[in-house]
Structure formats: C-alpha cells, structure tokens
Amino acid sequence: MKNTPIKKELVDRIIQEFDIRDFGKATIREVKAIAAKAENESGVEFIKMEMGVPGLPPSAIGVKAEIDALQSGIASLYPDINGLPLLKEEASQFIKAFINVDLKPEGCVPVTGSMQGTFASFLTCSQCNEERDTILFIDPGFPVQKQQLVVMGQKHETFDVYNYRGSKLKEKLENYLKKGNISAIIYSNPNNPSWICLKEEELRTIGELATQYDVIVLEDLAYFAMDFRRDLSKPFAPPYQPTVAHYTDNYVLLISGSKAFSYAGQRIGVSCISNKLYHRSYPGLTKRYGGGTFGSVFIQRILYALSSGTSHSAQYALAAMLKAANEGKYNFLNEVKVYGERAHKLKEIFLHHGFHLVYDNDLGEPVADGFYFTIGYPGMSSGDLAKELMYYGVSAISLITTGSDQEGLRACTSFIQEHQYKQLDERMALFAMNHPVK
Numbered sequence: 001m002k003n004t005p006i007k008k009e010l011v012d013r014i015i016q017e018f019d020i021r022d023f024g025k026a027t028i029r030e031v032k033a034i035a036a037k038a039e040n041e042s043g044v045e046f047i048k049m050e051m052g053v054p055g056l057p058p059s060a061i062g063v064k065a066e067i068d069a070l071q072s073g074i075a076s077l078y079p080d081i082n083g084l085p086l087l088k089e090e091a092s093q094f095i096k097a098f099i100n101v102d103l104k105p106e107g108c109v110p111v112t113g114s115m116q117g118t119f120a121s122f123l124t125c126s127q128c129n130e131e132r133d134t135i136l137f138i139d140p141g142f143p144v145q146k147q148q149l150v151v152m153g154q155k156h157e158t159f160d161v162y163n164y165r166g167s168k169l170k171e172k173l174e175n176y177l178k179k180g181n182i183s184a185i186i187y188s189n190p191n192n193p194s195w196i197c198l199k200e201e202e203l204r205t206i207g208e209l210a211t212q213y214d215v216i217v218l219e220d221l222a223y224f225a226m227d228f229r230r231d232l233s234k235p236f237a238p239p240y241q242p243t244v245a246h247y248t249d250n251y252v253l254l255i256s257g258s259k260a261f262s263y264a265g266q267r268i269g270v271s272c273i274s275n276k277l278y279h280r281s282y283p284g285l286t287k288r289y290g291g292g293t294f295g296s297v298f299i300q301r302i303l304y305a306l307s308s309g310t311s312h313s314a315q316y317a318l319a320a321m322l323k324a325a326n327e328g329k330y331n332f333l334n335e336v337k338v339y340g341e342r343a344h345k346l347k348e349i350f351l352h353h354g355f356h357l358v359y360d361n362d363l364g365e366p367v368a369d370g371f372y373f374t375i376g377y378p379g380m381s382s383g384d385l386a387k388e389l390m391y392y393g394v395s396a397i398s399l400i401t402t403g404s405d406q407e408g409l410r411a412c413t414s415f416i417q418e419h420q421y422k423q424l425d426e427r428m429a430l431f432a433m434n435h436p437v438k
C-alpha cells in the first residue's frame with residue numbers, strides 16, 4: 001500500500017503499544033487514544049468519528065437557568081431525592097407535548113444522565129422477580145450498558161435486529177421471552193450506533209409481548225426526536241417521537257439532556273416510569289426491601305444508594321430547557337439538526353468511494369441522516385477496515401463492540417469540521433485506489 005497519509009508502521013506500532021491484538025475489539029476510548037497519539041506523532045490531522053460526544057455549544061437556556069440557580073444558593077442544599085418538583089412537572093409536560101403520552105410528574109425522576117438511568121433500571125428490574133435474572137438487548141447498542149451489567153453481576157442476552165425487522169421481530173423476541181428468565185428489554189430509538197428507527201409496528205410488537213410475558217421495556221431515547229426525516233419539533237402536534245408507551249404499561253422512558261440539548265457535561269436526564277409500573281409491587285422487591293413499589297424502590301432505595309439524587313443546578317437547567325420547549329419558545333431540534341446535515345455530506349463521500357451503508361433502511365425507507373451512520377467496504381472485516389482507515393487518518397469504531405453481527409464501522413458526525421469534507425474526500429479517493437474492489 002502506498003502513500004497513506006499516516007505511515008502504516010507508525011499506526012501499527014502505537015496499536016502494539018496499547019497491546020491490542022484485535023483492533024475490531026478496541027473500545028471507543030482506546031481508538032480515541034490511538035488516534036490522538038498517531039496525530040501527535042505524525043502531525044497529520046485525524047478525522048475523528050469514534051466518539052459519540054456532542055460537538056455543539058450547550059443550550060444557552062440551560063446554562064442561564066443553572067447559573068441563576070447557583071447564584072440563588074441552591075448548591076448548599078441536597079436536592080429532593082424524588083427530583084425537583086419543577087423538573088418533574090416539565091418532564092411530564094414534555095412527554096405529553098412531544099410523545100403524546102400521559103405520564104404523571106411523580107414518575108419522572110431526574111438522574112445523572114441516562115447512564116445512571118439505565119444502571120438504576122437494570123438493578124430495579126433485576127430485583128423484581130428472582131427467576132428473571134437476564135436483560136435482553138435488541139442490538140446493536142451502546143456498549144457501556146453491557147458493561148453496567150458486568151459491573152453489577154447480571155446476565156444479558158442479545159441479538160442483532162438487522163435480520164429481524166418488521167414482522168420477523170415477533171418470533172425472534174418470543175423465543176427469548178418464553179424462557180421466563182428475561183426481566184427487561186432494552187433498545188435505543190433512534191439507535192446508537194446504526195441510526196435505524198423502529199417503526200410503529202415493531203414498537204407495537206415489543207409492547208404487546210412485554211405485556212404478555214410481563215417484562216419491562218427500557219426505551220432509551222438518548223437521541224430524542226432526532227429522526228430528522230420528520231419534523232418532530234412542534235409541541236402538542238403530530239408527528240410525535242414514536243414510543244412503546246402506546247402499546248404497554250410496562251415501561252421506563254430514558255430521556256437524556258446530553259444529545260438533544262447538548263448538555264452532556266452536566267450529567268442530567270430523566271427516567272420516566274409509567275404510571276402503572278410506578279405503583280406496582282413485586283415479590284423480589286418486597287422480600288429485599290420489606291415493601292415498596294417499582295417507583296419507590298427505584299428512587300428511595302436505588303438512586304438514594306447510588307448518588308442521593310442528581311446535581312441540584314443541572315435539574316434547574318433541564319427544567320428550563322424542557323419548559324421552553326413545551327411552550328414552543330425553544331426549538332431544541334434546530335440546534336442539533338446540523339448533525340444530520342453533516343451525516344448527509346459524509347455518507348455521500350464514503351458512498352462515492354465504494355463504501356456502503358451497513359444499516360441502510362427502516363422497512364424499506366432509507367435511514368435518517370443523524371448523529372451516527374454505519375459503513376462497510378467490500379471484502380473487509382470490521383477490524384481490518386477500522387485499522388486500515390487509521391492509516392488514512394480516519395478513526396471510527398468497529399460494529400463488533402456494539403453487538404452487531406455485521407461487518408463495518410460506526411461513524412459519528414459530532415466532531416466533523418467544515419474543512420474536513422475535502423480532506424475526507426481526498427483520503428477516501430486514495431483508499432479506494434489502494435483497495436480496488438474485485
């Protein structure tokens with residue numbers, strides 16, 4: 001191979017220094033560190049697409065509310081473990097306004113990011129019934145959530161939804177659920193890493209089976225309303241963010257401040273427990289805690305033990321952002337739709353140079369342009385492609401780490417800068433020349 005922007009030997013040496021035998025299994029943090037080192041040593045700028053962190057300024061409404069709250073002295077006080085009443089109220093309104101679901105403020109619980117929301121949900125769900133000790137992932141997914149289960153010593157099962165879209169989903173799910181060991185099902189929608197969005201018929205299947213088999217659905221809405229094919233930005237008007245909540249009462253919605261509001265640094269989100277689930281008692285919870293319902297255990301036992309609530313000022317920030325969105329004064333999606341514009345341009349470049357999209361459609365409709373997309377190259381495995389692209393100064397993570405069975409990479413649009421489209425085009429032209437497709 002000739003003329004790669006970064007010498008192969010340099011990248012290979014750095015990978016060896018990190019003691020990574022199979023680059024396809026390198027974690028996001030490892031890829032980031034290797035790219036940073038290769039960039040530093042070679043002096044060649046990397047096009048960084050491995051990290052899924054927001055690349056935009058935080059919502060100004062949130063920042064102002066948080067500063068005001070801090071100046072009023074709230075930092076000295078423990079926040080209410082149930083959550084700031086104002087935030088609970090606005091979160092409930094937000095769910096009505098943008099999802100068209102009725103969920104009482106009581107069930108809207110602030111957490112230190114959805115990361116804590118899933119940790120607390122996994123724990124609560126796993127403790128409900130002794131025989132249900134396994135979480136089912138509809139993958140591909142966010143790798144850290146599996147790590148959370150490893151940390152807490154819980155089991156999980158997973159399947160790649162790629163071949164089980166639409167009418168094929170029911171039988172696949174039922175094969176897992178009928179065994180009786182699954183306590184909860186988790187997926188993200190829009191999906192990290194593939195940006196597929198489950199359709200109503202698929203959400204209906206998940207919801208109906210959740211009721212039938214009495215399992216809880218953890219619907220991770222980290223990329224809330226960021227399916228830019230439709231304008232989901234108008235409060236109290238269709239179209240709405242699709243949700244399983246229309247099809248079952250057994251659910252927790254995980255809403256994050258990180259991506260839709262570019263507020264990742266303050267670690268804030270809300271976990272929204274359905275009205276019915278909140279008040280339901282379970283034998284495992286009664287035995288362990290001497291009483292309590294799903295909602296009260298989630299808050300007063302688990303969140304209390306984990307962090308005793310969520311940063312006070314960040315709750316004021318999220319409350320203000322949700323309030324402004326609910327009142328139609330703040331179109332939060334306008335601020336983040338640039339991710340979709342970037343994805344559109346980046347996909348065009350990759351496709352032009354012989355790449356293909358791995359997850360490319362939702363039941364026939366092309367996937368949206370958004371925060372992530374997935375790419376493959378003919379005849380190359382995930383690991384080989386991830387490593388090869390490093391020689392061209394392009395960093396992305398392999399799909400293997402996300403629970404996908406497909407060969408390819410996840411690319412994130414969040415760090416792309418304007419001058420990098422041209423750079424990418426040139427580098428991928430060279431890549432294609434060095435890797436002619438037979």
Ligand SMILES: Cc1ncc(COP(=O)(O)O)c(C=O)c1O
Pocket residue numbers: 052112113114115116142188192220222255256257258264268269
């Ligand atoms: C699917 C998914 N869920 C949850 C999170 C974490 O969100 P938070 O920052 O609110 O903890 C992310 C962040 O990348 C994500 O991609």
